Amino acid sequence: MSHIDGIVSAQRAFFNAGKTRDVDFRIRQLGILRRALKENEKQILDALYADLGKSDYEAYMTEVGIVLEDIRYYLKKIRRWARPRRVRTPYYHLPASSWIYPEPYGVALIIAPWNYPFQLAVAPLVAAVSAGNCAVIKPSEFSVSTSQVLADLARRYFDPAFIGVVTGDVAVSKALLAEKFDKIFFTGSPGVGRIVMGAAARHLTPVTLELGGKSPCIVEKDADIPLSAKRIASGKFINAGQTCIAPDYLLVQRSVRDSLVDEIQGHIRKFFGENPAESKVYPRIINKNHLERLSGLVEGATLICGGDHDPETLYFAPTLVEGTDLSHPIMQEEIFGPILPVLTYDTITEVIDMVNSRPKPLALYLFTGDAGKAKAVMNKTAFGGGCVNDTLIHFATPHLPFGGVGNSGMGSYHGKFGFDTFTHYKGIMKNTFHVDLPFRYPPFFKYINLLKKVLR
Numbered sequence: 001m002s003h004i005d006g007i008v009s010a011q012r013a014f015f016n017a018g019k020t021r022d023v024d025f026r027i028r029q030l031g032i033l034r035r036a037l038k039e040n041e042k043q044i045l046d047a048l049y050a051d052l053g054k055s056d057y058e059a060y061m062t063e064v065g066i067v068l069e070d071i072r073y074y075l076k077k078i079r080r081w082a083r084p085r086r087v088r089t090p091y092y093h094l095p096a097s098s099w100i101y102p103e104p105y106g107v108a109l110i111i112a113p114w115n116y117p118f119q120l121a122v123a124p125l126v127a128a129v130s131a132g133n134c135a136v137i138k139p140s141e142f143s144v145s146t147s148q149v150l151a152d153l154a155r156r157y158f159d160p161a162f163i164g165v166v167t168g169d170v171a172v173s174k175a176l177l178a179e180k181f182d183k184i185f186f187t188g189s190p191g192v193g194r195i196v197m198g199a200a201a202r203h204l205t206p207v208t209l210e211l212g213g214k215s216p217c218i219v220e221k222d223a224d225i226p227l228s229a230k231r232i233a234s235g236k237f238i239n240a241g242q243t244c245i246a247p248d249y250l251l252v253q254r255s256v257r258d259s260l261v262d263e264i265q266g267h268i269r270k271f272f273g274e275n276p277a278e279s280k281v282y283p284r285i286i287n288k289n290h291l292e293r294l295s296g297l298v299e300g301a302t303l304i305c306g307g308d309h310d311p312e313t314l315y316f317a318p319t320l321v322e323g324t325d326l327s328h329p330i331m332q333e334e335i336f337g338p339i340l341p342v343l344t345y346d347t348i349t350e351v352i353d354m355v356n357s358r359p360k361p362l363a364l365y366l367f368t369g370d371a372g373k374a375k376a377v378m379n380k381t382a383f384g385g386g387c388v389n390d391t392l393i394h395f396a397t398p399h400l401p402f403g404g405v406g407n408s409g410m411g412s413y414h415g416k417f418g419f420d421t422f423t424h425y426k427g428i429m430k431n432t433f434h435v436d437l438p439f440r441y442p443p444f445f446k447y448i449n450l451l452k453k454v455l456r
C-alpha cells in the first residue's frame with residue numbers, strides 16, 4: 001500500500017530533520033493537540049455516542065477529559081524529563097562524568113482497539129509526542145465514527161509527516177506492520193499481540209503490548225459489602241463492560257455471596273433504572289458480532305439477573321450469572337461485556353492458588369477490611385495492576401505505571417512511564433584530556449594487583 005509507505009518515509013525524513021528533538025516544538029504540538037480536542041469536543045463526544053452509545057459525561061470522563069489531563073501533566077513535566085541527567089561515576093573513572101540522554105525512538109506506530117477508541121489512541125500519542133517521536137495511529141475499524149474524527153483532526157491540525165492517522169481494517173494494520181517503525185505501541189487482544197510482536201521481530205522494533213485477559217475481583221467477608229458492591233457495579237458496567245480492566249469475574253467468600261449479589265443488583269437499578277434499555281447513560285455493544293458472542297456466553301448459564309439483549313439496538317443488559325466450571329467458555333475467554341459470573345470460595349488461599357494457576361491478568365481487585373490480608377494477596381499474586389477496595393481507578397493517575405504482564409502484556413505507560421516507553425535512554429560518559437591513568441592499557445600484567453584491589 002503506497003500511501004502507507006509514503007507516510008512512513010515522510011515521517012522518517014521529518015524525524016531525521018531533527019525538529020522533534022526540540023522540546024519547544026513538542027510543547028507547541030501538545031498545545032495544538034489540546035486546542036484540537038477542545039475545539040472539537042462535541043464532534044468527539046458525538047462520535048463516541050455513535051460508536052458505543054456513551055453518554056457525554058462518561059465519554060468526557062473516560063476519554064476526552066482523561067487525555068486533556070494527561071496533556072496538562074506532560075506539559076508541566078516535559079522539560080525536566082527531556083533534559084540530559086547527570087548521574088554518579090565510579091571513582092576509578094574519575095574525572096570523567098556520566099550522563100543519561102533521553103532520545104526519542106523515531107517513528108512510532110500506535111495501534112488502537114475500539115472500546116475506548118479515542119483515549120487509547122490519543123493517550124499513547126501524547127506520550128510519543130512528549131518524548132519527541134513522530135507517530136502513525138491506526139485506530140480500530142469497528143469504532144468507525146471515532147476513527148473518522150481522529151483522521152479528520154490529524155489532517156486539520158498536524159503535518160502528516162509528524163502525526164498521521166491511517167484508517168482501515170486488518171489488511172491495513174498488516175501493511176503497516178510490514179514497515180519498519182522504531183517503536184510499536186499496541187493495545188488489543190493477546191492473540192493479535194502475538195502477531196504484532198512477530199512482525200516487530202522482523203525489524204527488531206521494540207514493542208509495548210497493552211493486552212487484555214480475565215481480571216478477577218475478590219471480595220472477602222470482612223469488606224464493606226454495600227460500598228464494594230457499588231464500586232464493582234460501576235467498574236463492571238461502565239462502557240457496558242467493554243473495558244480491558246473491568247472485573248471479569250467475581251470471587252466472593254461464601255458467607256457474603258447473597259448480600260453482595262443483592263447489593264450489586266440494587267446498584268444496577270440505581271445506576272440504570274428498572275429497565276437499563278431505557279437508560280440514557282448505559283452504553284451499547286460495539287456491533288452485532290460482539291453481541292452474538294456475548295449471548296453465546298450466557299447460553300446455558302444460570303442467570304441471576306439480566307441476560308436480555310437486542311441485536312437491533314445493540315443493547316445487552318447488565319447481567320449476573322452463577323459461577324460455572326472453569327472450563328466453560330465464560331471462564332476461559334475474556335468476557336469484555338456486561339456479564340459478571342459470580343463464583344464463591346471459602347479461604348483466600350484457594351483464591352490465590354486459582355489466580356496463580358491461570359494466565360497473569362491485566363488487573364486484580366481485592367475488597368477487604370484487613371490490611372494484612374491485602375498485603376499478602378498483593379505479594380502472592382502476579383497481575384498487571386489493580387486496586388484494593390476499588391475498581392479501575394489505578395488507571396486514572398499519572399503516578400502509577402499502567403500495563404500488563406505475561407499474557408496481559410509487556411511494558412507500561414501513563415505519566416513518566418509513558419515518556420519512558422517512547423524514549424531510549426542513552427548512557428554517555430564524558431572524559432577529559434587532563435588525566436590518563438595507565439592501568440587500562442596493554443600490557444596489563446604489571447597492574448594485576450592494583451586491579452584486584454579496585455574490582456573486588
Ligand code: NAD
Nearest residue numbers: 112113114139140170173174188189192210211212213244
Ligand atoms: P484486537 O486485538 O482485535 O484489535 C486491535 C487492533 O489491532 C485494531 O486496530 C485492529 O485493526 C488490529 N488488528 C486486528 N487483527 C489484526 C491482525 N491480524 N494483524 C494486525 N492487526 C490486527 O482488539 P479489539 O477487539 O479492538 O479490543 C479488545 C481487546 O483489547 C481485549 O482483549 C481488551 O482487553 C484489549 N484491550 C486492552 C487494553 C489495555 O490497555 N491493556 C485496553 C483496551 C482493550
